[in-house]
Amino acid sequence: MNFPLIINVLISVCAYLMAKRIIPAMGDMFIKANLFGQDLCKKDKKKIPESQGVVAGCIFLVATFIFIPIPFSYQQIVDKKEFPHEEFVELIVALLSICCMILLGFADDVLDLRWRHKLILPTVATLPLLMVYYVNFNSTTVIMPKIIRPLVGMSLDIGVLYYIYMGMLAVFCTNAINILAGINGLEVGQALVIACSIVIFNCIELGRDSTARTYQFSLYLIIPFLAVSLALWKFNRFPSKVFVGDTFCYFAGMTFAVVGILGHFSKTLLLFFIPQIINFLYSFPQVFCQVPCPRHRLPKYNPETDLLETSKTTFHLDKLTFLGKFFVVLFKTLHIIQWTEGKDGTITTNNFTLINFILYLFGPVHEKVLTQMLLGVQILCTCVAFIIRYPLAGYFYDT
């Protein structure tokens, strides 16, 4: 068994216990600082502390800072190897990117930043990461699936495009979790499922080759992340006693992007994001303003039944852009949106989010059940991801 990994687990347990104690204790401080929200899906509108992701993020940073010396001094004492500067810088730069995103997320929660900042800043925060990738690996060659090899060859060096892909991965991961959100426990819940999937994947790979340092590296970061998220989940799940804010979504997204990039499994990582990708594609017409998008797209709470219903958007088909019309008709043809035509020619559909889609399929349900359903979808998709990654990959790649 791997000694630094054991220490990592122990430190993570301490981080979990610490987070479990600190998060509720900080609640009043956040409310006093005007950082609170009201639960739109509840009868009583009491103040709930917002953006507690920053507490989890800080505890994560402290835990990893304390952990950093362990694997390196262990290597020097036991293996008598020279100090592995390349590995060390990877860990440091990973923390730098994550720390930047926590800062940005918290600033966003406090200041309500504009959309362009949310796209520019994650890109900038990945610059040092890409630099380390360039120095340590600089492998921009993509192995091609067997089917298209006769056309393009065994592999293709896509050069700078690979760096653009990685930069966009970080932007995608940070925002993807952020837009699949709005009901109690969903943000943290999905992050927990993804983190567990990564842990399982890394363990499988380490089982095949116990010296694969990229997977060890990934575990060093994901295990403390899992610990603090678990503590946050205790308070964020239904009924929420704290909200996690953009801070948590950014923190989680960047952690995933970092381990995916420096752990060399960015494609596998994307497989764990299937529900987020589906949600993103489904949301596309509203997020990019082709179809009217209300300020909040979260489900509508019905205080009489205590159940959640789909929230709606209303528009005139003629007033949509060409793209908007195309998507709406496409979605209607595929029967993936609720569709009601008014007498005056207005059309009412559900808002285009995975949450509303689930409600459209399974009717009004209780908030707790809805979260469970969505997390069920996430787990199901993880199983699909593993099937694609292991048995199916053999058909497309040499394994």
Place this chain on the structure above:
Amino acid sequence: MNFPLIINVLISVCAYLMAKRIIPAMGDMFIKANLFGQDLCKKDKKKIPESQGVVAGCIFLVATFIFIPIPFSYQQIVDKKEFPHEEFVELIVALLSICCMILLGFADDVLDLRWRHKLILPTVATLPLLMVYYVNFNSTTVIMPKIIRPLVGMSLDIGVLYYIYMGMLAVFCTNAINILAGINGLEVGQALVIACSIVIFNCIELGRDSTARTYQFSLYLIIPFLAVSLALWKFNRFPSKVFVGDTFCYFAGMTFAVVGILGHFSKTLLLFFIPQIINFLYSFPQVFCQVPCPRHRLPKYNPETDLLETSKTTFHLDKLTFLGKFFVVLFKTLHIIQWTEGKDGTITTNNFTLINFILYLFGPVHEKVLTQMLLGVQILCTCVAFIIRYPLAGYFYDT
């Protein structure tokens, strides 16, 4: 001339221009987020955006992120050396520590953290820094002054104490600027003077040995810092249009500590902090609660004369602790406090800050003049520091 340094200056100029544009534009966003203060030394009490240091800090991070690749790719292309992982990790870890402190400072401004957090968190934020120091240098030997060499030898290896010293340096630098504050432009002004002193010192040392990479490293960080601080100064100087918040003090303090530690001139750095050290020693009885300390110790504004006067604290000599009594009597004997005895035995003195001490010496003055006086003291002390560092050091050390 050093090519990466020229690029660094160019990037810093861009950072300055960007900061100059963004800082005033963000003002309303901060006020809306409840991050504002009222100027206690002005007649009109309008809302002034607070903790704008976070904007300067973020622009600093973006500028350095963009700069990072330059020196390293330059070395590889021109000098054809192997990639210098040690130097690279130094730059990354420096940014990690600074980024952590910006996050902590901003959290402090928003949430009003407790005193213990302010001591624990900078210590934790320096852990990775100390780890890099351990790996890259691990020199814990202190050269002794000539006078005491017969007693302890040429040099002394103080081992782990050296790491404790460096950890405390970071805590000191971050808090020292924070307690010498309260009037328009003072925080940024003193940081500018210290940063200029460091630039001059590094240039002198680079003039002696142009390959001294530790001084280059220091300049790579200090020049962008100088740029964003200069932009902040434009808005923070009398009459302040923005306040900089704890964020800036932490950001500045950590930047200084980082360059001092990794640039190997922590003792010289402390010479540039003479006014802060004096202020700390003078404040000691109040900061550590040996003498009653009001919530604000900044000077008292007299709206009739538009001048600032010393602010006061009142106590019974008998009710002080032993230490408190000792300091008060010591200060009185040295004539460095105002001393008024009331009929009922109460004693009134000025609050123990350098700002009040200057007011005690030179009487009520205008806020603008007071800042100029204090910055004058800072510049004077820098001159003294250079005299100690250069002509005088020869008497104590072999140079």
